[in-house]
Amino acid sequence: MSASSSTSRSASPRRRYAIVGLGSRHALYQDGIENVHAATAELVGLCDVNAGRIELARQRSARNGAVVPAGYLAADFETMLRAHRPDVVIVTSVDATHHEYIIRAMDAGCDVITEKPMTTDAEKTRAILAAKQRTGRGLRVAFNYRYSPPRSQVKDLLMSGVIGDVLSVDFQWLLNTHHGADYFRRWHAEKKNSGGLFVHKSTHHFDLVNWWLAAVPVAVFATGKREFYTPEMARRLGLSGPHERCQTCPEKAKCGFYLNLEGSAGLNSLYAAHEAHDGYLRDRCVFRPEIDIEDTMNAMVTYDTGATLSYSLNTFNAWEGYVVAFNGTKGRLEHSIVESVYVNGTESVQGGVAEDGVKIRVVPLRGTGYDLKPWSAAGDHGGGDRLMLEDIFLPTPAVDKYLRAADERAGACSILVGIAANRSLQTGAQVRVADLVGTVPRPDYPPMPSRRDPVPMP
Ligand SMILES: NC(=O)c1ccc[n+]([C@@H]2O[C@H](COP(=O)([O-])OP(=O)(O)OC[C@H]3O[C@@H](n4cnc5c(N)ncnc54)[C@H](O)[C@@H]3O)[C@@H](O)[C@H]2O)c1
Numbered sequence: 050m051s052a053s054s055s056t057s058r059s060a061s062p063r064r065r066y067a068i069v070g071l072g073s074r075h076a077l078y079q080d081g082i083e084n085v086h087a088a089t090a091e092l093v094g095l096c097d098v099n100a101g102r103i104e105l106a107r108q109r110s111a112r113n114g115a116v117v118p119a120g121y122l123a124a125d126f127e128t129m130l131r132a133h134r135p136d137v138v139i140v141t142s143v144d145a146t147h148h149e150y151i152i153r154a155m156d157a158g159c160d161v162i163t164e165k166p167m168t169t170d171a172e173k174t175r176a177i178l179a180a181k182q183r184t185g186r187g188l189r190v191a192f193n194y195r196y197s198p199p200r201s202q203v204k205d206l207l208m209s210g211v212i213g214d215v216l217s218v219d220f221q222w223l224l225n226t227h228h229g230a231d232y233f234r235r236w237h238a239e240k241k242n243s244g245g246l247f248v249h250k251s252t253h254h255f256d257l258v259n260w261w262l263a264a265v266p267v268a269v270f271a272t273g274k275r276e277f278y279t280p281e282m283a284r285r286l287g288l289s290g291p292h293e294r295c296q297t298c299p300e301k302a303k304c305g306f307y308l309n310l311e312g313s314a315g316l317n318s319l320y321a322a323h324e325a326h327d328g329y330l331r332d333r334c335v336f337r338p339e340i341d342i343e344d345t346m347n348a349m350v351t352y353d354t355g356a357t358l359s360y361s362l363n364t365f366n367a368w369e370g371y372v373v374a375f376n377g378t379k380g381r382l383e384h385s386i387v388e389s390v391y392v393n394g395t396e397s398v399q400g401g402v403a404e405d406g407v408k409i410r411v412v413p414l415r416g417t418g419y420d421l422k423p424w425s426a427a428g429d430h431g432g433g434d435r436l437m438l439e440d441i442f443l444p445t446p447a448v449d450k451y452l453r454a455a456d457e458r459a460g461a462c463s464i465l466v467g468i469a470a471n472r473s474l475q476t477g478a479q480v481r482v483a484d485l486v487g488t489v490p491r492p493d494y495p496p497m498p499s500r501r502d503p504v505p506m507p
Protein backbone atom coordinates (compact mmCIF):
# COMPACT_ATOMS: atom_id res chain seq x y z
CA MET A 50 0.00 0.00 0.00
CA SER A 51 1.28 3.42 -0.79
CA ALA A 52 -0.15 6.80 -1.56
CA SER A 53 1.37 9.80 -3.18
CA SER A 54 3.36 12.50 -1.46
CA SER A 55 6.72 14.01 -2.36
CA THR A 56 9.28 11.34 -3.28
CA SER A 57 12.50 13.29 -3.08
CA ARG A 58 14.19 15.40 -0.42
CA SER A 59 12.84 18.94 -0.76
CA ALA A 60 14.76 22.17 -0.21
CA SER A 61 12.73 22.59 2.98
CA PRO A 62 14.85 23.13 6.11
CA ARG A 63 12.40 20.97 8.03
CA ARG A 64 13.56 17.59 9.36
CA ARG A 65 11.77 14.72 7.68
CA TYR A 66 10.14 12.08 9.86
CA ALA A 67 8.50 8.72 9.23
CA ILE A 68 6.54 6.80 11.88
CA VAL A 69 6.22 3.01 12.11
CA GLY A 70 3.48 1.65 14.39
CA LEU A 71 0.32 3.78 14.17
CA GLY A 72 -1.60 2.85 17.31
CA SER A 73 -2.45 4.91 20.34
CA ARG A 74 1.03 6.21 21.19
CA HIS A 75 2.08 7.34 17.72
CA ALA A 76 -0.44 10.19 17.78
CA LEU A 77 1.70 12.13 20.26
CA TYR A 78 4.49 12.31 17.68
CA GLN A 79 2.26 12.83 14.65
CA ASP A 80 0.48 15.74 16.31
CA GLY A 81 3.78 17.11 17.63
CA ILE A 82 5.24 17.15 14.11
CA GLU A 83 2.12 18.42 12.34
CA ASN A 84 0.95 21.01 14.86
CA VAL A 85 3.27 22.56 17.45
CA HIS A 86 6.53 21.76 15.62
CA ALA A 87 5.32 22.06 12.01
CA ALA A 88 7.77 24.88 11.29
CA THR A 89 10.77 22.61 11.82
CA ALA A 90 9.41 19.10 11.21
CA GLU A 91 7.43 17.32 8.51
CA LEU A 92 5.90 13.86 8.40
CA VAL A 93 6.74 12.09 5.13
CA GLY A 94 5.83 8.44 5.72
CA LEU A 95 3.51 6.23 7.77
CA CYS A 96 3.91 2.47 8.23
CA ASP A 97 2.02 -0.28 10.06
CA VAL A 98 0.91 -3.90 9.61
CA ASN A 99 -2.71 -2.73 9.73
CA ALA A 100 -4.01 -0.98 6.60
CA GLY A 101 -6.95 0.48 8.54
CA ARG A 102 -4.73 2.26 11.05
CA ILE A 103 -2.53 3.57 8.21
CA GLU A 104 -5.59 5.18 6.65
CA LEU A 105 -6.68 6.55 10.04
CA ALA A 106 -3.27 8.18 10.54
CA ARG A 107 -3.46 9.70 7.06
CA GLN A 108 -6.87 11.14 7.94
CA ARG A 109 -5.28 12.57 11.08
CA SER A 110 -2.73 14.44 8.92
CA ALA A 111 -5.58 15.87 6.86
CA ARG A 112 -7.33 17.03 10.05
CA ASN A 113 -4.05 18.54 11.24
CA GLY A 114 -3.97 20.56 8.00
CA ALA A 115 -0.67 18.92 6.97
CA VAL A 116 0.37 17.39 3.65
CA VAL A 117 -0.99 13.84 3.87
CA PRO A 118 2.00 11.45 4.00
CA ALA A 119 2.29 8.23 2.02
CA GLY A 120 1.23 5.07 3.86
CA TYR A 121 3.05 1.74 3.66
CA LEU A 122 2.43 -1.74 4.98
CA ALA A 123 5.20 -3.12 7.20
CA ALA A 124 6.53 -5.35 4.40
CA ASP A 125 7.27 -2.17 2.43
CA PHE A 126 9.22 -0.37 5.17
CA GLU A 127 12.43 -0.13 3.08
CA THR A 128 10.43 1.07 0.08
CA MET A 129 9.14 3.89 2.26
CA LEU A 130 12.67 4.81 3.35
CA ARG A 131 13.96 4.79 -0.23
CA ALA A 132 11.02 6.77 -1.60
CA HIS A 133 10.78 9.47 1.07
CA ARG A 134 14.25 9.53 2.61
CA PRO A 135 13.28 10.51 6.14
CA ASP A 136 16.02 11.96 8.36
CA VAL A 137 14.46 10.28 11.39
CA VAL A 138 12.30 7.18 11.87
CA ILE A 139 10.06 7.14 14.94
CA VAL A 140 9.33 3.62 16.19
CA THR A 141 6.01 3.21 18.02
CA SER A 142 5.15 -0.38 17.09
CA VAL A 143 4.66 -3.40 19.38
CA ASP A 144 7.72 -3.69 21.70
CA ALA A 145 9.15 -6.95 20.31
CA THR A 146 9.29 -5.42 16.80
CA HIS A 147 11.24 -2.26 17.77
CA HIS A 148 14.66 -3.79 17.05
CA GLU A 149 13.71 -4.64 13.45
CA TYR A 150 12.85 -1.05 12.61
CA ILE A 151 15.62 0.53 14.68
CA ILE A 152 18.28 -1.58 12.95
CA ARG A 153 16.86 -1.35 9.43
CA ALA A 154 16.37 2.42 9.70
CA MET A 155 19.93 2.96 11.01
CA ASP A 156 21.34 0.73 8.27
CA ALA A 157 19.46 2.89 5.75
CA GLY A 158 21.18 6.02 7.12
CA CYS A 159 18.36 7.36 9.29
CA ASP A 160 18.48 8.49 12.91
CA VAL A 161 15.90 6.80 15.14
CA ILE A 162 13.65 7.76 18.02
CA THR A 163 12.14 4.69 19.65
CA GLU A 164 9.46 4.36 22.23
CA LYS A 165 10.29 2.45 25.39
CA PRO A 166 11.18 -0.33 25.94
CA MET A 167 14.07 -0.14 23.44
CA THR A 168 13.54 -3.86 22.93
CA THR A 169 12.54 -6.97 24.88
CA ASP A 170 15.43 -9.44 25.23
CA ALA A 171 19.23 -9.70 25.45
CA GLU A 172 19.79 -10.89 21.88
CA LYS A 173 17.85 -7.99 20.38
CA THR A 174 19.65 -5.57 22.71
CA ARG A 175 23.02 -6.85 21.47
CA ALA A 176 21.86 -6.46 17.85
CA ILE A 177 20.78 -2.85 18.45
CA LEU A 178 24.06 -1.93 20.18
CA ALA A 179 25.99 -3.51 17.28
CA ALA A 180 23.93 -1.56 14.71
CA LYS A 181 24.62 1.65 16.58
CA GLN A 182 28.38 0.92 16.46
CA ARG A 183 28.24 -0.12 12.82
CA THR A 184 26.25 2.84 11.53
CA GLY A 185 27.05 5.66 13.98
CA ARG A 186 23.46 6.89 13.56
CA GLY A 187 21.64 8.65 16.40
CA LEU A 188 19.31 6.51 18.53
CA ARG A 189 17.12 8.12 21.10
CA VAL A 190 14.89 6.28 23.59
CA ALA A 191 11.83 8.33 24.52
CA PHE A 192 11.91 8.20 28.31
CA ASN A 193 9.14 10.71 28.88
CA TYR A 194 8.96 9.91 32.62
CA ARG A 195 12.25 11.76 33.15
CA TYR A 196 10.59 14.97 31.92
CA SER A 197 7.70 14.90 34.39
CA PRO A 198 8.38 17.98 36.56
CA PRO A 199 8.30 16.30 40.02
CA ARG A 200 10.66 13.56 38.78
CA SER A 201 13.03 16.23 37.44
CA GLN A 202 12.70 17.93 40.84
CA VAL A 203 13.76 14.69 42.55
CA LYS A 204 16.79 14.60 40.23
CA ASP A 205 17.53 18.22 41.14
CA LEU A 206 17.38 17.46 44.87
CA LEU A 207 19.62 14.40 44.54
CA MET A 208 22.11 16.41 42.47
CA SER A 209 22.09 19.18 45.11
CA GLY A 210 23.37 16.73 47.71
CA VAL A 211 20.64 17.61 50.21
CA ILE A 212 20.50 13.98 51.34
CA GLY A 213 24.15 13.24 50.55
CA ASP A 214 24.94 10.26 48.39
CA VAL A 215 22.27 7.59 48.02
CA LEU A 216 23.01 4.20 49.57
CA SER A 217 19.66 2.51 48.95
CA VAL A 218 16.25 3.03 47.34
CA ASP A 219 12.79 1.60 48.11
CA PHE A 220 10.42 1.89 45.13
CA GLN A 221 6.85 0.55 44.92
CA TRP A 222 4.79 1.05 41.74
CA LEU A 223 1.06 0.32 41.85
CA LEU A 224 -1.29 -0.09 38.88
CA ASN A 225 -5.01 -0.13 39.56
CA THR A 226 -7.66 -2.47 38.16
CA HIS A 227 -8.38 -0.10 35.22
CA HIS A 228 -4.90 0.63 33.80
CA GLY A 229 -3.28 -2.46 35.35
CA ALA A 230 -5.98 -4.79 34.03
CA ASP A 231 -5.63 -3.30 30.56
CA TYR A 232 -2.19 -4.86 30.06
CA PHE A 233 -3.86 -8.27 30.39
CA ARG A 234 -6.35 -7.56 27.57
CA ARG A 235 -3.84 -6.46 24.94
CA TRP A 236 -0.71 -7.74 23.14
CA HIS A 237 1.25 -6.93 26.31
CA ALA A 238 -0.19 -10.07 27.97
CA GLU A 239 2.28 -12.28 26.10
CA LYS A 240 6.00 -12.08 26.85
CA LYS A 241 6.89 -12.68 23.24
CA ASN A 242 5.35 -9.27 22.44
CA SER A 243 6.26 -7.17 25.48
CA GLY A 244 8.95 -8.97 27.49
CA GLY A 245 6.41 -8.98 30.33
CA LEU A 246 5.81 -6.04 32.63
CA PHE A 247 9.33 -6.26 34.10
CA VAL A 248 10.43 -5.02 30.65
CA HIS A 249 7.41 -3.26 29.16
CA LYS A 250 6.38 -1.25 32.20
CA SER A 251 9.32 -1.38 34.60
CA THR A 252 11.68 -0.02 31.91
CA HIS A 253 10.32 3.41 32.90
CA HIS A 254 10.96 2.77 36.57
CA PHE A 255 14.40 1.19 36.18
CA ASP A 256 15.42 4.05 33.89
CA LEU A 257 14.30 6.57 36.50
CA VAL A 258 16.41 4.87 39.17
CA ASN A 259 19.46 4.58 36.87
CA TRP A 260 19.15 8.27 35.97
CA TRP A 261 18.22 9.52 39.46
CA LEU A 262 21.25 7.73 40.95
CA ALA A 263 23.56 8.21 37.92
CA ALA A 264 24.28 4.51 38.24
CA VAL A 265 24.58 1.40 36.10
CA PRO A 266 22.84 -1.82 37.21
CA VAL A 267 25.12 -4.75 38.04
CA ALA A 268 22.98 -7.65 39.30
CA VAL A 269 19.29 -8.52 39.75
CA PHE A 270 17.37 -11.05 41.80
CA ALA A 271 13.63 -11.27 41.15
CA THR A 272 10.42 -12.98 42.13
CA GLY A 273 7.14 -12.84 40.25
CA LYS A 274 3.81 -14.57 39.90
CA ARG A 275 0.38 -14.25 38.28
CA GLU A 276 -2.27 -14.77 40.88
CA PHE A 277 -4.97 -12.19 40.16
CA TYR A 278 -5.59 -12.18 36.39
CA THR A 279 -6.24 -15.94 36.24
CA PRO A 280 -9.14 -18.28 35.41
CA GLU A 281 -9.31 -19.23 39.11
CA MET A 282 -9.77 -15.59 40.11
CA ALA A 283 -12.59 -15.21 37.54
CA ARG A 284 -14.38 -18.03 39.34
CA ARG A 285 -13.62 -16.60 42.79
CA LEU A 286 -15.17 -13.33 41.56
CA GLY A 287 -18.41 -15.18 40.78
CA LEU A 288 -17.98 -15.67 37.02
CA SER A 289 -18.31 -19.09 35.40
CA GLY A 290 -14.74 -18.68 34.10
CA PRO A 291 -12.77 -16.70 31.53
CA HIS A 292 -14.25 -15.99 28.09
CA GLU A 293 -12.68 -14.92 24.81
CA ARG A 294 -13.37 -11.19 24.77
CA CYS A 295 -15.56 -8.51 26.34
CA GLN A 296 -17.59 -7.79 23.20
CA THR A 297 -19.08 -11.29 23.05
CA CYS A 298 -18.85 -12.13 26.77
CA PRO A 299 -22.00 -13.82 28.14
CA GLU A 300 -21.20 -12.42 31.60
CA LYS A 301 -20.33 -8.83 30.65
CA ALA A 302 -23.19 -7.43 32.76
CA LYS A 303 -21.66 -8.75 35.96
CA CYS A 304 -17.94 -8.43 35.21
CA GLY A 305 -16.16 -5.45 36.78
CA PHE A 306 -13.44 -5.77 34.10
CA TYR A 307 -15.78 -5.40 31.11
CA LEU A 308 -14.35 -3.02 28.49
CA ASN A 309 -16.95 -1.52 26.17
CA LEU A 310 -14.93 -1.18 22.97
CA GLU A 311 -17.75 0.21 20.88
CA GLY A 312 -18.81 2.57 23.67
CA SER A 313 -15.52 4.49 23.39
CA ALA A 314 -15.04 6.56 20.24
CA GLY A 315 -11.25 6.29 20.60
CA LEU A 316 -11.11 2.52 21.10
CA ASN A 317 -13.68 1.86 18.41
CA SER A 318 -12.03 3.90 15.67
CA LEU A 319 -8.48 2.77 16.52
CA TYR A 320 -9.03 -0.95 17.11
CA ALA A 321 -12.54 -2.41 16.75
CA ALA A 322 -13.03 -0.91 13.30
CA HIS A 323 -9.81 -2.52 11.97
CA GLU A 324 -9.95 -6.04 13.41
CA ALA A 325 -10.59 -7.48 9.97
CA HIS A 326 -7.10 -6.44 8.81
CA ASP A 327 -5.05 -8.31 11.41
CA GLY A 328 -7.40 -10.11 13.81
CA TYR A 329 -6.09 -8.12 16.78
CA LEU A 330 -8.66 -8.05 19.61
CA ARG A 331 -8.24 -5.08 21.97
CA ASP A 332 -10.71 -6.39 24.57
CA ARG A 333 -9.54 -9.93 25.34
CA CYS A 334 -10.57 -11.44 28.68
CA VAL A 335 -8.17 -10.47 31.48
CA PHE A 336 -8.66 -13.91 33.08
CA ARG A 337 -7.84 -16.09 30.07
CA PRO A 338 -5.37 -18.93 30.62
CA GLU A 339 -2.96 -18.12 27.74
CA ILE A 340 -1.62 -15.02 29.50
CA ASP A 341 2.03 -15.60 30.43
CA ILE A 342 3.07 -12.32 32.12
CA GLU A 343 3.27 -11.76 35.86
CA ASP A 344 0.89 -9.49 37.78
CA THR A 345 3.02 -9.26 40.93
CA MET A 346 6.77 -8.63 40.72
CA ASN A 347 9.67 -7.90 43.07
CA ALA A 348 13.30 -7.18 42.25
CA MET A 349 16.45 -6.51 44.25
CA VAL A 350 19.01 -4.62 42.16
CA THR A 351 22.63 -3.66 42.89
CA TYR A 352 24.41 -0.78 41.11
CA ASP A 353 27.97 0.10 40.23
CA THR A 354 27.85 2.99 42.74
CA GLY A 355 27.24 0.50 45.56
CA ALA A 356 23.58 1.55 45.88
CA THR A 357 20.84 -1.07 46.16
CA LEU A 358 17.20 -1.01 45.06
CA SER A 359 14.20 -2.83 46.47
CA TYR A 360 11.43 -2.62 43.83
CA SER A 361 7.91 -3.91 43.44
CA LEU A 362 5.25 -3.69 40.73
CA ASN A 363 1.70 -4.71 41.45
CA THR A 364 -1.06 -4.57 38.81
CA PHE A 365 -4.35 -4.98 40.69
CA ASN A 366 -4.24 -2.27 43.28
CA ALA A 367 -6.69 0.04 44.99
CA TRP A 368 -4.94 3.14 43.66
CA GLU A 369 -2.46 3.96 40.90
CA GLY A 370 0.89 5.62 41.35
CA TYR A 371 4.08 5.10 43.31
CA VAL A 372 6.08 5.65 46.46
CA VAL A 373 9.85 6.01 46.24
CA ALA A 374 12.31 6.74 49.05
CA PHE A 375 16.04 7.44 48.77
CA ASN A 376 18.17 6.71 51.83
CA GLY A 377 21.22 8.99 51.73
CA THR A 378 24.24 9.74 53.93
CA LYS A 379 22.64 13.02 55.11
CA GLY A 380 18.95 12.07 55.13
CA ARG A 381 16.00 10.63 53.30
CA LEU A 382 14.05 11.90 50.30
CA GLU A 383 10.48 10.64 49.99
CA HIS A 384 8.36 11.15 46.88
CA SER A 385 4.95 9.80 45.95
CA ILE A 386 2.33 10.33 43.24
CA VAL A 387 -1.30 9.21 43.21
CA GLU A 388 -2.54 9.15 39.62
CA SER A 389 -6.06 9.47 38.21
CA VAL A 390 -7.80 6.61 36.35
CA TYR A 391 -6.46 5.91 32.85
CA VAL A 392 -7.24 3.40 30.04
CA ASN A 393 -5.00 3.44 26.92
CA GLY A 394 -6.73 4.68 23.75
CA THR A 395 -9.60 6.37 25.57
CA GLU A 396 -9.92 10.08 26.24
CA SER A 397 -8.49 9.82 29.78
CA VAL A 398 -5.11 11.46 30.53
CA GLN A 399 -2.23 9.05 31.07
CA GLY A 400 -0.25 9.83 34.21
CA GLY A 401 -2.76 12.53 35.17
CA VAL A 402 -2.36 13.37 38.82
CA ALA A 403 -5.16 13.16 41.36
CA GLU A 404 -5.78 16.37 43.36
CA ASP A 405 -2.95 16.90 45.88
CA GLY A 406 -1.51 13.66 44.49
CA VAL A 407 2.17 14.66 44.47
CA LYS A 408 4.34 14.72 47.59
CA ILE A 409 8.05 15.47 48.00
CA ARG A 410 9.59 15.44 51.47
CA VAL A 411 13.15 15.74 52.74
CA VAL A 412 13.95 14.28 56.16
CA PRO A 413 17.44 15.04 57.55
CA LEU A 414 19.14 12.27 59.53
CA ARG A 415 18.30 14.28 62.65
CA GLY A 416 15.86 17.17 62.96
CA THR A 417 12.51 17.88 61.37
CA GLY A 418 11.47 16.82 57.91
CA TYR A 419 9.93 19.32 55.51
CA ASP A 420 7.64 19.13 52.46
CA LEU A 421 8.54 20.85 49.20
CA LYS A 422 6.06 22.32 46.73
CA PRO A 423 6.11 19.90 43.78
CA TRP A 424 7.04 21.27 40.36
CA SER A 425 4.15 20.89 37.92
CA ALA A 426 3.08 21.23 34.27
CA ALA A 427 -0.08 20.38 32.32
CA GLY A 428 -0.58 17.44 29.93
CA ASP A 429 -0.07 13.69 29.56
CA HIS A 430 2.40 12.01 31.93
CA GLY A 431 2.31 15.02 34.26
CA GLY A 432 3.40 17.38 31.46
CA GLY A 433 6.41 15.15 30.67
CA ASP A 434 5.25 14.30 27.13
CA ARG A 435 5.10 17.96 26.02
CA LEU A 436 8.50 18.80 27.48
CA MET A 437 10.03 15.72 25.86
CA LEU A 438 8.59 16.70 22.45
CA GLU A 439 10.18 20.14 22.77
CA ASP A 440 13.50 18.48 23.54
CA ILE A 441 13.08 16.23 20.50
CA PHE A 442 11.70 18.61 17.90
CA LEU A 443 13.07 22.09 18.71
CA PRO A 444 16.07 22.74 16.42
CA THR A 445 18.10 24.08 19.36
CA PRO A 446 16.58 22.66 22.55
CA ALA A 447 17.35 24.43 25.83
CA VAL A 448 20.52 23.27 27.60
CA ASP A 449 19.36 20.56 30.00
CA LYS A 450 21.34 20.34 33.24
CA TYR A 451 19.56 17.05 34.04
CA LEU A 452 20.62 15.40 30.73
CA ARG A 453 17.14 13.93 30.22
CA ALA A 454 17.64 13.02 26.55
CA ALA A 455 18.41 9.28 26.58
CA ASP A 456 20.23 7.20 23.99
CA GLU A 457 20.73 3.46 23.41
CA ARG A 458 23.03 3.18 26.46
CA ALA A 459 20.27 4.32 28.82
CA GLY A 460 17.77 2.28 26.81
CA ALA A 461 19.91 -0.82 27.37
CA CYS A 462 20.67 -0.14 31.05
CA SER A 463 16.97 0.12 31.77
CA ILE A 464 15.68 -2.95 29.91
CA LEU A 465 18.59 -5.08 31.04
CA VAL A 466 17.32 -4.87 34.61
CA GLY A 467 13.97 -6.26 33.45
CA ILE A 468 15.57 -8.84 31.16
CA ALA A 469 17.83 -9.97 34.02
CA ALA A 470 14.75 -10.10 36.27
CA ASN A 471 12.99 -12.34 33.73
CA ARG A 472 16.01 -14.64 33.67
CA SER A 473 16.11 -14.67 37.48
CA LEU A 474 12.44 -15.74 37.48
CA GLN A 475 13.42 -18.71 35.29
CA THR A 476 16.57 -19.73 37.17
CA GLY A 477 15.75 -18.70 40.74
CA ALA A 478 19.24 -17.16 40.95
CA GLN A 479 20.72 -13.68 40.94
CA VAL A 480 21.63 -12.62 37.38
CA ARG A 481 24.61 -10.43 36.51
CA VAL A 482 23.68 -7.86 33.89
CA ALA A 483 27.07 -8.14 32.17
CA ASP A 484 26.37 -11.84 31.54
CA LEU A 485 23.52 -10.79 29.26
CA VAL A 486 25.30 -8.42 26.87
CA GLY A 487 28.91 -8.06 28.02
CA THR A 488 30.08 -4.70 29.32
CA VAL A 489 27.11 -2.47 29.93
CA PRO A 490 27.66 0.89 28.26
CA ARG A 491 27.63 3.77 30.76
CA PRO A 492 25.13 6.52 29.85
CA ASP A 493 25.94 10.24 30.24
CA TYR A 494 24.78 11.49 33.63
CA PRO A 495 25.18 14.90 35.29
CA PRO A 496 27.60 15.03 38.28
CA MET A 497 26.22 13.69 41.58
CA PRO A 498 27.39 13.54 45.19
CA SER A 499 29.85 10.68 45.47
CA ARG A 500 30.96 7.98 47.90
CA ARG A 501 34.20 9.94 48.35
CA ASP A 502 32.52 13.12 49.70
CA PRO A 503 33.01 13.83 53.44
CA VAL A 504 29.83 13.25 55.46
CA PRO A 505 28.98 15.66 58.31
CA MET A 506 28.53 14.03 61.76
CA PRO A 507 24.78 14.04 62.49
N1 LIG B 1 6.28 6.30 26.84
C1 LIG B 1 5.06 5.96 27.22
O1 LIG B 1 4.60 6.39 28.25
C2 LIG B 1 4.26 5.04 26.35
C3 LIG B 1 2.86 4.98 26.47
C4 LIG B 1 2.16 4.09 25.66
C5 LIG B 1 2.84 3.27 24.77
N2 LIG B 1 4.19 3.35 24.67
C6 LIG B 1 4.94 2.49 23.74
O2 LIG B 1 4.52 2.80 22.42
C7 LIG B 1 4.50 1.62 21.62
C8 LIG B 1 3.12 1.46 21.01
O3 LIG B 1 2.17 1.29 22.04
P1 LIG B 1 0.61 1.61 21.78
O4 LIG B 1 0.00 1.83 23.11
O5 LIG B 1 0.50 2.67 20.75
O6 LIG B 1 0.11 0.21 21.20
P2 LIG B 1 -1.03 -0.02 20.10
O7 LIG B 1 -1.41 -1.43 20.19
O8 LIG B 1 -2.08 1.03 20.22
O9 LIG B 1 -0.26 0.26 18.73
C9 LIG B 1 0.75 -0.60 18.23
C10 LIG B 1 0.77 -0.44 16.72
O10 LIG B 1 1.84 -1.24 16.19
C11 LIG B 1 1.34 -1.90 15.02
N3 LIG B 1 2.17 -3.08 14.75
C12 LIG B 1 2.10 -4.31 15.32
N4 LIG B 1 3.05 -5.11 14.79
C13 LIG B 1 3.74 -4.36 13.90
C14 LIG B 1 4.84 -4.63 13.03
N5 LIG B 1 5.43 -5.84 12.98
N6 LIG B 1 5.27 -3.63 12.23
C15 LIG B 1 4.69 -2.41 12.27
N7 LIG B 1 3.65 -2.09 13.05
C16 LIG B 1 3.18 -3.07 13.88
C17 LIG B 1 -0.10 -2.23 15.36
O11 LIG B 1 -0.86 -2.50 14.22
C18 LIG B 1 -0.52 -0.95 16.06
O12 LIG B 1 -1.01 -0.01 15.14
C19 LIG B 1 4.89 0.47 22.54
O13 LIG B 1 6.26 0.18 22.38
C20 LIG B 1 4.65 1.01 23.93
O14 LIG B 1 5.52 0.46 24.89
C21 LIG B 1 4.91 4.22 25.44
